[in-house]
Amino acid sequence: MTESFDDRAERMVDVGWNEVEATFDLGPLPTEEEIHQVEIMLGVLEGKEE
Amino acid sequence: MSRTFVAQVLVDLVKTMRDFIKYNPHHGEGGRFASGDGGSHLAPDTGGGHGGGGSSEEEEEYQREIEEFHISQSSSSPQPSYRSDRAAWKRSLTDKELKTIKDYTGTRLYKRMRNCMSQGKGCSKATLDSIQTFRGMIDRAPKASGTVFRGLNLKNKGEVAAFVASVKNNGLVDKGFASVSESKSVANDFAVGISAVTYGKKTHPEKGVLLRIKSKAMVPIAEFSNFRGEKEALALPGSRMRFVGVKVDKKGLTIVDMEEE
Secondary structure (H helix, E strand, O other): OOOOHHHHHHHHEEEOHHHHHHHEEOOOOOOHHHHHHHHHHHHHHOOOOO | OOHHHHHHHHHHHHHHHHHHHHHOOOOOOOOOOOOOOOOOOOOOOOOOOOOOOOOHHHHHHHHHHOOOOOOEEOOOOOHHHHHHHHHHHHHHOOHHHHHHHHHHHHOOHHHHHHHHHHHOOOOOHHHHHHHHHHHHHHHOOOOEEEEEEEEEEOOOHHHHHHHHHHHHHHOEEEOOOEEEEOOHHHHHHHHOOOHHHHOOOOOOHHHEEEEEEEEEEEEEOHHHOOOHHHOEEEEOOOOEEEEEEEEEOOOOOEEEEEEEO
């Protein structure tokens, strides 16, 4: 059996949070405040790639 | 059947074939992925762009960013040794091992292995046997170091932020064998959901994360894959990665730099 494009994508990408958790041990989840701080940081960083 | 109808069918067929060729790794020249000896070079991307199409300037930028993977030897062994060790390792592979690695890259075996190793689900006798065979083969393979990539395609920006906050706090540990690509371009496409383009949908870089990992010990397996252009390598179970930094590119894709400890 060979794969479709989507099958190949599945192997090198985690689609959705559940797959991320299936691939990696993430440790304790961050707090709402920590997530919020990162959201602000990513907003500031947007479009300012090196 | 009218001539007009037949002509339209032919036009549609040609269009379909063009789309297929665009994504078929076995069509190197001008195709989406390179073919050839081991897929060691990505073909020039003439397929309309990353992330659903961009300007020629952005395309050039992406092309520049394609980071060719250089197998530098692991710190414990010199380059000639790595090459000869790898050649010896490849010669040592049994038929069963070759079939297992082919199945991993060519069927959904990887998913069964991952579910079993990380969640204890679906651990049939056949899957356990495959894991044992795979593990034995990869354990004795000489390890390479270099920069590799993996994509994450999440639900929304909030999940992206949650992931970044999590890796900032705790880093990452591979639960099982994690497939990575030696090509930034390949992982980037997966992260933004490029397959959606096949179905006429838009990509979403803002929901994607590109992990850029400085790995110390991985096993390149591209030459065993049905899709050599993906330049696949394996990160090993239990690999620990620490957070190095984060940036967001012009298309909104979050790029997270990690380093294997």
